Amino acid sequence: MSFKLTILGCNSAIPTIDKSPTAQLLNVNERFFLIDCGEGTQIQLMKNKIKSQRINHIFISHLHGDHYFGLIGLINTLHLLGRTKELNLYAHKGLKQIIDLQFQASNTELKFPLFFHPIPPDEEKVLFEDESIVISNLILKHSIPSSGFLFKEKKKTKNIIKAKIEEYEIPIAQLSSIKNGADFKSKEGKIIKNKELTTIAKSPHSYAFCSDTTLVEENIATIKGVTLLYHEATFMKDLVEKARQTGHSTTIDAATMAKKAKVKKLVIGHFSSRYNDLEELLAETKSVFTNTYLATDGSTFDFDTI
Amino acid sequence: MSFKLTILGCNSAIPTIDKSPTAQLLNVNERFFLIDCGEGTQIQLMKNKIKSQRINHIFISHLHGDHYFGLIGLINTLHLLGRTKELNLYAHKGLKQIIDLQFQASNTELKFPLFFHPIPPDEEKVLFEDESIVISNLILKHSIPSSGFLFKEKKKTKNIIKAKIEEYEIPIAQLSSIKNGADFKSKEGKIIKNKELTTIAKSPHSYAFCSDTTLVEENIATIKGVTLLYHEATFMKDLVEKARQTGHSTTIDAATMAKKAKVKKLVIGHFSSRYNDLEELLAETKSVFTNTYLATDGSTFDFDTI
Numbered sequence: 098m099s100f101k102l103t104i105l106g107c108n109s110a111i112p113t114i115d116k117s118p119t120a121q122l123l124n125v126n127e128r129f130f131l132i133d134c135g136e137g138t139q140i141q142l143m144k145n146k147i148k149s150q151r152i153n154h155i156f157i158s159h160l161h162g163d164h165y166f167g168l169i170g171l172i173n174t175l176h177l178l179g180r181t182k183e184l185n186l187y188a189h190k191g192l193k194q195i196i197d198l199q200f201q202a203s204n205t206e207l208k209f210p211l212f213f214h215p216i217p218p219d220e221e222k223v224l225f226e227d228e229s230i231v232i233s234n235l236i237l238k239h240s241i242p243s244s245g246f247l248f249k250e251k252k253k254t255k256n257i258i259k260a261k262i263e264e265y266e267i268p269i270a271q272l273s274s275i276k277n278g279a280d281f282k283s284k285e286g287k288i289i290k291n292k293e294l295t296t297i298a299k300s301p302h303s304y305a306f307c308s309d310t311t312l313v314e315e316n317i318a319t320i321k322g323v324t325l326l327y328h329e330a331t332f333m334k335d336l337v338e339k340a341r342q343t344g345h346s347t348t349i350d351a352a353t354m355a356k357k358a359k360v361k362k363l364v365i366g367h368f369s370s371r372y373n374d375l376e377e378l379l380a381e382t383k384s385v386f387t388n389t390y391l392a393t394d395g396s397t398f399d400f401d402t403i
Numbered sequence: 404m405s406f407k408l409t410i411l412g413c414n415s416a417i418p419t420i421d422k423s424p425t426a427q428l429l430n431v432n433e434r435f436f437l438i439d440c441g442e443g444t445q446i447q448l449m450k451n452k453i454k455s456q457r458i459n460h461i462f463i464s465h466l467h468g469d470h471y472f473g474l475i476g477l478i479n480t481l482h483l484l485g486r487t488k489e490l491n492l493y494a495h496k497g498l499k500q501i502i503d504l505q506f507q508a509s510n511t512e513l514k515f516p517l518f519f520h521p522i523p524p525d526e527e528k529v530l531f532e533d534e535s536i537v538i539s540n541l542i543l544k545h546s547i548p549s550s551g552f553l554f555k556e557k558k559k560t561k562n563i564i565k566a567k568i569e570e571y572e573i574p575i576a577q578l579s580s581i582k583n584g585a586d587f588k589s590k591e592g593k594i595i596k597n598k599e600l601t602t603i604a605k606s607p608h609s610y611a612f613c614s615d616t617t618l619v620e621e622n623i624a625t626i627k628g629v630t631l632l633y634h635e636a637t638f639m640k641d642l643v644e645k646a647r648q649t650g651h652s653t654t655i656d657a658a659t660m661a662k663k664a665k666v667k668k669l670v671i672g673h674f675s676s677r678y679n680d681l682e683e684l685l686a687e688t689k690s691v692f693t694n695t696y697l698a699t700d701g702s703t704f705d706f707d708t709i
Contacts, residue, residue, distance in 0.1 A: 110483050112476075114449050136476040137443050143420050160508040162479045170418075170442040170472045177416050191508040198504060202466040202497040204547050241510050 099124050100250060100302040100400035102325065105141035106133075107366035107392035109331050109345075110163045117141050117394055118163035119367060121327070122152075123248060123304060125230050131155045132246060132306050138167035139174055145395055150180055154225060156232075157188035158308060159243035165192065169199050176207050183210040187224050187234075189242050190215045218242035221319070235319060237310035239344040245310065247320060250301035261294045302400040305360070308367050311341065312350040317358045324400050326360040327392065329367035333381055336369075348378050352385035362403050366392030405430050406556060406608040406706035408631065411447035412439075413672040413698035415637050415651075416469045423447050423700055424469035425673060427633070428458075429554060429610060431536050437461045438552060438612050444473035445480055451701055456486055460531060462538075463494035464614060465549035471498065475505050482513050489516040493530050493540075495548050496521045524548035527625070541625060543616035545650035551616065553626060556607035567600045608706040611666070614673050617647065618656040623664045630706050632666040633698065635673035639687055642675075654684050658691030668709050672698030 101124045106117030118135025122142070129152045131138075142149045149171060157165045165188070175184065186192070193213045200207065214224060216234050225232040228251070235245030254276035261267070265283050267275065275281055281289045305320040307313075308329035320326060331345035340347045346354075348365065355363035363386050368375060375391050382389045390398070407430045412423030424441025428448070435458045437444075448455045455477060463471045471494070481490065492498070499519045506513065520530060522540050531538040534557070541551030560582035567573070571589050573581065581587055587595045611626040613619075614635035626632060634657035638646045646653045652660075654671065661669035669692050674681060681697050688695045696704070 111480050112446060114446060136473065137446065140418060140420060140443065160505075162476060162505065162509060166472075166476045166479070167442065170468060173468045173472070174417050191504075195501075195504055195508060198497075198501055199466075199468065202501060202547075203468060241508075 099126060100304075100324075102304065102327075102364075102398045102400070103145055103147065104364075104366065104392040104394060104396045104398075105138055105145065106135050106394060107368065108163070109329075109367045109369050110161070111370045112136060112163070113370060115394065116368070116370070118166070119158075119308060120167065121306070122147055125248065125250065127151075128227075128230070129153070130232070130248070133158055133164040133308075134166075134168040134171060135163050136166040136170075139171045141394065142171075149175060150178065150182075152184070153182065154185045154232075155187065156224070156246050156306075157186070157192060158237070158245065158306070159239060159241055160189055160191055160195075161241065161309065164309070168192075169196060172196065172207070172211065173205070176205065176209065180209045183212060185212045185214060185225070187214045187216055189218065189244070216244045218244070235305065235307065235316050236313070237307060237316075238313050239309045239311070243309050243344075245305060245307040245316070247306075247323070248304040250303060253298040253301050255291075255295035255298045257295050261289075265289055265294075267294075299401075302403075304400070305358075307354070309345060311344055312346055312354055314357075317354065320354075320358045320360065323358070323360045324403050325362045325364060325398060326355050326358065327364045327366060328354050330365035330378060330382060331367050331369050333372070333378055348382040349385055352382045352389065355386040355389070361388065362398070363389040364392050364398060365389060405432060406610075406630075408610065408633075408670075408704040408706070409451055409453065410670075410672065410698040410700060410702045410704075411444055411451065412441050412700060413674065414469070415635075415673045415675050416467070417676045418442060418469070419676060421700065422674070422676070424472070425464075425614060426473065427612070428453055431554065431556065433457075434533075434536070435459065436538070436554070439464055439470040439614075440472075440474040440477055441469045442472040442476075445477045447700065448477075455481060456484065456488075458490070459488065460491045460538075461493065462530070462552050462612075463492070463498060464543070464551065464612070465545060465547055466495055466497055466501075467547065467615065470615070474498075475502060478502065478513070478517065479511070482511065482515065486515045489518055491518045491520060491531070493520045493522055495524065495550070522550050524550070541611065541613065541622050542619070543613060543622075544619050545615045545617070549615050549650075551611060551613040551622070553612075553629070554610040556609060559604040559607050561597070561601035561604045563601050567595075571595055571600075573600075605707075608709075610706070611664075613660070615651060617650055618652055618660055620663075623660065626660075626664045626666065629664070629666045630709050631668045631670060631704060632661050632664065633670045633672060634660050636671035636684060636688060637673050637675050639678070639684055654688040655691055658688045658695065661692040661695070667694065668704070669695040670698050670704060671695060 105120035411426035414422035
């Protein structure tokens with residue numbers, strides 16, 4: 098039951114040799130969710146030994162190129178590798194036409210269904226839900242419509258103590274209800290309390306992705322207490338005016354968001370390419386919110402250890 | 404007076420970690436011509452220490468993604484870096500709409516003029532010409548309209564022997580006519596033959612780019628005797644049927660083209676990602692045309708040494 102984030106790219110608009118544009122892979126119990134897909138993401142997936150064919154859901158925050166220019170190449174590669182499984186794309190509406198036009202130009206008919214799910218720019222909505230997770234959009238504030246994403250693991254079931262299964266000869270058919278809290282009636286008719294049979298369920302994980310955006314106070318309640326918040330920190334605090342003008346955040350904005358929302362851990366990224374020494378951005382952020390980490394290409398965050 | 408080709412990428416449709424999709428940079432006397440622009444080309448330019456702002460002309464062979472998916476990212480970066488100088492793009496007509504649509508989606512108004520020059524799919528035409536070079540398209544045969552490019556250096560002027568300028572006190576105003584073959588009349592009225600004043604001009608270089616395509620017999624006469632021919636060799640000869648079906652060439656096709664056109668040097672590329680050992684493709688090509696080299700990421704070919 099994994100819940101793990103891999104940073105594939107963390108830079109802002111202009112890529113460099115060692116810093117790719119935004120892309121992240123969230124692995125939730127071996128379901129692979131791709132968040133943003135800057136140029137070169139398919140190569141970043143290879144470098145991180147992540148099989149791109151296992152991705153079934155792609156979320157694109159907004160239509161600035163550093164967040165989606167790698168998408169057409171990734172989809173093209175999945176097609177050329179013979180994919181038949183459906184792919185779900187969640188993005189602002191203009192992206193569908195951009196993709197369609199390029200496949201028309203190359204006379205390509207995709208061998209798999211590509212389902213496009215438009216993200217409403219002004220309304221929070223559940224974009225995806227299954228038995229273990231629910232994913233919804235966050236409304237961000239940027240120079241063009243931009244969405245964050247909130248991944249919330251559902252309440253975890255309890256773990257049954259293996260020795261108790263043997264001791265009371267619990268039939269397989271009843272394991273599910275016991276995991277969900279039921280007591281058990283033994284062959285002898287004795288009621289065994291659930292508490293004796295199970296260990297407490299771990300608390301569910303949650304992940305909030307906020308990029309590109311200014312600090313959005315309205316989202317604090319929504320992301321309250323998330324396990325990990327990724328928040329853009331394009332600029333250091335001395336460039337706060339530039340951040341406001343361009344619809345971006347400073348290190349202090351990101352840290353303030355983390356502090357007010359009482360998140361467990363903050364990861365900052367989307368650094369302006371003017372910064373060579375990212376440790377300076379980290380230190381500035383930590384001055385407000387201590388448990389902060391840098392997003393760097395290839396870094397991973399295992400939610401079980403947060 | 405340089406004439407040098409740098410391979411930025413050489414792979415066919417699916418990129419790998421160490422083989423980028425097609426892109427090449429031709430440096431003709433410090434004019435930078437970019438040929439094709441697969442995903443990641445801007446990073447390949449950085450890795451090869453080529454300043455992308457120096458590129459003023461980009462030629463796209465056809466609208467399969469592995470030949471142009473990196474273009475939008477490159478143009479976006481040039482824009483973000485504050486370019487004001489015009490950029491000329493030579494491509495099949497669908498590309499303009501693809502670019503326009505993406506900049507509309509991001510609400511971007513380019514800070515520099517982007518001039519689009521459509522390539523006629525069925526007619527050879529001069530695409531660019533200046534005092535030192537003429538560039539025209541070649542009609543290729545592929546699954547969608549595809550164009551090669553022929554770069555022909557104009558006839559070079561002779562070199563004046565420096566010592567003769569001093570000996571005969573030749574005025575600067577007459578250097579140009581002597582470089583072009585004129586004799587010189589000395590102060591004493593003596594006619595000095597051009598042969599005595601100059602060394603023979605080097606023969607002009609020429610470069611033919613043919614990808615993606617099957618073997619096109621009709622182009623043999625056009626590219627006759629070029630200094631260097633780049634020809635795709637997607638498959639080895641045992642997959643000739645697959646090559647025919649997909650509009651590609653085999654190693655033998657590329658070599659046959661080089662042999663019949665009597666080119667000086669052949670460089671093969673656009674290898675199918677099924678091949679791990681490119682030396683096998685090289686050996687097979689050399690069995691027909693000895694002076695063959697592999698295109699690999701970062702390899703360079705200096706025409707002065709061919």
